[in-house]
Amino acid sequence: MTTTDPVVIMKQEVGKAAADRVQSNSIVGLGTGSTTAYAIQYIGERLQKGELTNIVGVPTSFQAEVLAKKYGIPLTTLDAVTHIDVAIDGADEVDPHKNLIKGGGAAHTREKVVDSLANQFIVVVDSGKLVDKLGSTFLLPVEVIPMAVTPVMNKLEQLGGKPELRMGIKKAGPVVTDQGNLVIDVKFESIDNPAELEKTINNMPGVLENGLFVGVADVILVGEIIDGKPSV
Numbered sequence: 058m059t060t061t062d063p064v065v066i067m068k069q070e071v072g073k074a075a076a077d078r079v080q081s082n083s084i085v086g087l088g089t090g091s092t093t094a095y096a097i098q099y100i101g102e103r104l105q106k107g108e109l110t111n112i113v114g115v116p117t118s119f120q121a122e123v124l125a126k127k128y129g130i131p132l133t134t135l136d137a138v139t140h141i142d143v144a145i146d147g148a149d150e151v152d153p154h155k156n157l158i159k160g161g162g163a164a165h166t167r168e169k170v171v172d173s174l175a176n177q178f179i180v181v182v183d184s185g186k187l188v189d190k191l192g193s194t195f196l197l198p199v200e201v202i203p204m205a206v207t208p209v210m211n212k213l214e215q216l217g218g219k220p221e222l223r224m225g226i227k228k229a230g231p232v233v234t235d236q237g238n239l240v241i242d243v244k245f246e247s248i249d250n251p252a253e254l255e256k257t258i259n260n261m262p263g264v265l266e267n268g269l270f271v272g273v274a275d276v277i278l279v280g281e282i283i284d285g286k287p288s289v
């Protein structure tokens with residue numbers, strides 16, 4: 058189906074550009090989200106056309122697993138491979154140092170495991186995700202085991218954040234991650250030292266992982282519209 062929505066066009070183009078970088082005989086980390094979904098689709102199409110052979114994917118979420126199966130990408134797990142050649146994943150914010158906020162799809166814990174294992178981690182974003190400073194447009198997601206939600210929220214407040222439990226569609230109940238945990242989204246006025254904040258939050262008892270990805274990304278592919286034309 059064709060679209061005229063510029064954000065969708067940017068996501069499609071950047072997803073395709075990332076899929077084009079995948080080489081035969083490789084183990085590919087498959088990220089989560091609407092942009093990576095296009096990369097997964099195009100990797101599947103390249104496999105179907107015979108342009109790519111001997112690809113195996115490591116999904117970062119149930120969503121990525123379902124999409125990979127839909128597009129015919131064989132899957133494996135981290136128990137069966139010793140490395141990942143390339144991982145492709147989206148982001149909610151990207152700063153000028155290639156640091157990221159991820160977790161808009163509540164998948165950041167598995168994403169960090171897979172993305173940080175990859176020899177090359179390619180981030181795919183539309184130009185609206187670029188920020189000067191992390192935390193300026195997006196809340197920081199923190200995955201927490203359910204019994205620790207209140208003490209972790211208190212600690213995040215002591216750190217200067219404004220935490221909110223992420224609710225699902227129609228606010229009928231909290232969002233539950235693939236691991237059966239909950240997500241707290243935190244507004245920080247300013248994230249001056251992402252590396253330190255990443256460690257501080259992960260050190261809180263009950264926190265599984267937060268969405269700061271510092272020093273993990275290798276390549277940032279940005280989808281843009283220039284003079285009315287899509288470009289990466």
Ligand code: 5RP
Nearest residue numbers: 090091092147160161162164
């Ligand atoms: C999921 C993520 C996604 O990669 C991030 O939210 C970007 O998603 P999209 O490509 O749909 O904008 O981190 O946990």
